[in-house]
Amino acid sequence: MTAAIQLKNLSFAYPNKRVLDHLNLQIQSGEIFGLVGPNGAGKTTLLNLIQGILSSHNHAITVLDSQPGSTIVKEKVATMFQDDLQINNVKVNEFIKLFAAQATHPKNPETVIKELGLSDIQNQLMNKLSGGQRRKVSFASAIVSNPQLLFLDEPTVGMDAETRQNFWRYIEKLRQQNVTIVITSHYLEEIQKVADRIAILQDGQFRYVGTWQTLQSHHDNGQFNFNTQLERSLFTHLPAVESATQTDANMTLISNDTDLTLKALLPFIDQLHDITITRESLESIFLEMTNKGDH
Ligand SMILES: Nc1ncnc2c1ncn2[C@@H]1O[C@H](COP(=O)(O)OP(=O)(O)OP(=O)(O)O)[C@@H](O)[C@H]1O
16 A cells, blocks of 8 residues: 655644644555544644645655645645635536536536535525535535545534435545545544544644554443343442442443453343443543543
């Protein structure tokens, strides 16, 4: 696999404010990469540097083997920005065709309009669209250029549940076409599902870079829920169990090592019913790491 994006010791400051601090990273070609971090962590700044919208004045960034902002990169990279472009008196299909016309090897705009379910609104003026519809058109204008590398900054903000589902389905389709995708989002559940790897950025530094599964394996907290006629006292001293609460026949165990607790529960398994095990979500691990300064 080749690197689509490489950061080597990247630092960046706005006047009087240091935002990125010696970042190193490789994003592989064809990878879906999730960039998460609290408000103001530097995510948009990092994406703007990679895309050449901001200049870092050094050679810390390589994009598709070239410099950010170079013509070759511009031809192969597309972005769905956090803030939609405000354009009046242009119809949806005209808007998408404008982006296709600027690309070297565009997709067919009509096909993109159909695939993204925009047929019904294709003759509407851009300034008459709802927020969610504008997000869809914004996405269409990014992918119609047929990019090798796609940046999505908070892509699903304002989308309804069905649009969101279709959007992620389309991202899976782009994955099969080997498009490299970098996504920032505050909807961590979505990132958890779709990203091959994630980076957690905080105070200008990566707190974690790797797969979600590896991150989760270092955070073994979880909850067991089941129905049983057995006594609560049987469960309170099982390995890694922090608490056991009982309401009628329903028992809830909080464990700080779900694998260990699960093994200890096996001898009782015939007397435990409707068992559910809930591992910690990316969101709760993220909050733990970014709030407590855990490394
Ligand atoms: N043009 C600018 N000039 C000076 N400071 C800026 C500028 N743009 C952003 N900042 C500051 O840089 C820091 C990082 O901002 P950035 O927008 O990159 O964060 P972010 O992680 O994308 O945040 P969010 O999740 O809220 O979108 C913030 O403290 C912000 O106030």
